Amino acid sequence: MSTYDLAGGSPRQRIVTAIFNPTILTLIGFLVIWEIAAMSFSPRDLPGLVQLAELTFTVVSGGDRYYFPEHAWITFQRIGIAFVITMVIGVTVGIAMGYGVIERYMTTPVMVVLTFPSVVWAFIAVMWFGLTTYLVMVFVIVVIVAPYVIVNVWKGAESIDHDLLEMADAFDASTAMKWRHIYIPFLMPFLFSSGRLAIALSWKLSLVAEIFGASSGIGYVINIYYEAVRADMIIAWSVPIMLLMFGIERVLKRVENNYFEWRPELDDVTSEVQSG
Missing domain, CATH: 1.10.3720.10 (MetI-like)
Structure with missing residues (x-):
């Protein structure tokens, strides 16, 4: 087995794999839905991500x-x-x-x-x-x-x-x-x-x-x-x-x-x- 195989592929392949990780995709999807939903509410009821980060x-x-x-x-x-x-x-x-x-x-x-x-x-x-x-x-x-x-x-x-x-x-x-x-x-x-x-x-x-x-x-x-x-x-x-x-x-x-x-x-x- 080559060093290339042991490393799990090229750096580009590893980056692509990390980006399309199910956990990361789910998190991104959740944050996008949150931000979209926040547009329909007042900040006191459902703050956007930036405001929530500031409050936290x-x-x-x-x-x-x-x-x-x-x-x-x-x-x-x-x-x-x-x-x-x-x-x-x-x-x-x-x-x-x-x-x-x-x-x-x-x-x-x-x-x-x-x-x-x-x-x-x-x-x-x-x-x-x-x-x-x-x-x-x-x-x-x-x-x-x-x-x-x-x-x-x-x-x-x-x-x-x-x-x-x-x-x-x-x-x-x-x-x-x-x-x-x-x-x-x-x-x-x-x-x-x-x-x-x-x-x-x-x-x-x-x-x-x-x-x-x-x-x-x-x-x-x-x-x-x-x-x-x-x-x-x-x-x-x-x-x-x-x-x-x-x-x-x-x-x-x-x-x-x-x-x-x-x-x-x-x-x-x-x-x-x-x-x-």
């Missing part, structure tokens, strides 16, 4: 009447706390269900909670706990996201190759050795996919919960601008955290792809969980 820069740089770093920091704290609690609960219960320990007792409760509307949980949490700094937001995220993690890990634990376990038993492998060499390596891809799913859901739920049950945070500021009928500022405050969370999710996805290419069926399992 003003928000991120702290030039808005509400200080973005302060509200963003408290939102990230809530997301981080809820993420850790969600993963601990989801992984623990999911593994226990996958190995048949509590599957008969937990399947129905998990599925019931999984189908409960997120907005209703936000209302209930505010009624139970009032306006809080952390409790309402963390509670809403955990109670909604944990079932997704549980189901993902549960199905992953169920699909462990039993031939490997029988081989380990034949060689008198200890429980610790089974966990180290079979269970944990097999479950790691499912843990990564569960983490990506939890991050993708957590930041959205945090904003919803902050609208109803907080006096600080990005969701709180969004609610203020909603009452002021400023859709442009709502979008400007949402864009930075959306881009950040998308970047984190993509980094985790890249790590997952690099380390777990031997599990091509993983995305199929995750897709089933998300659609279910």
Whole structure:
């Protein structure tokens, strides 16, 4: 194979391939549609791309009447706390269900909670706990996201190759050795996919919960601008955290792809969980 082939073609071919990348084309199409749609609305309702960029820069740089770093920091704290609690609960219960320990007792409760509307949980949490700094937001995220993690890990634990376990038993492998060499390596891809799913859901739920049950945070500021009928500022405050969370999710996805290419069926399992 020549150096030309290894390089993936000429520079011109690589540029053409990059330009016609489906992701880039989709993004360009979305931006064009946005700009065309913005012409039919007032800037306060749907800002054009240039105005949105200016508003977003003003928000991120702290030039808005509400200080973005302060509200963003408290939102990230809530997301981080809820993420850790969600993963601990989801992984623990999911593994226990996958190995048949509590599957008969937990399947129905998990599925019931999984189908409960997120907005209703936000209302209930505010009624139970009032306006809080952390409790309402963390509670809403955990109670909604944990079932997704549980189901993902549960199905992953169920699909462990039993031939490997029988081989380990034949060689008198200890429980610790089974966990180290079979269970944990097999479950790691499912843990990564569960983490990506939890991050993708957590930041959205945090904003919803902050609208109803907080006096600080990005969701709180969004609610203020909603009452002021400023859709442009709502979008400007949402864009930075959306881009950040998308970047984190993509980094985790890249790590997952690099380390777990031997599990091509993983995305199929995750897709089933998300659609279910």
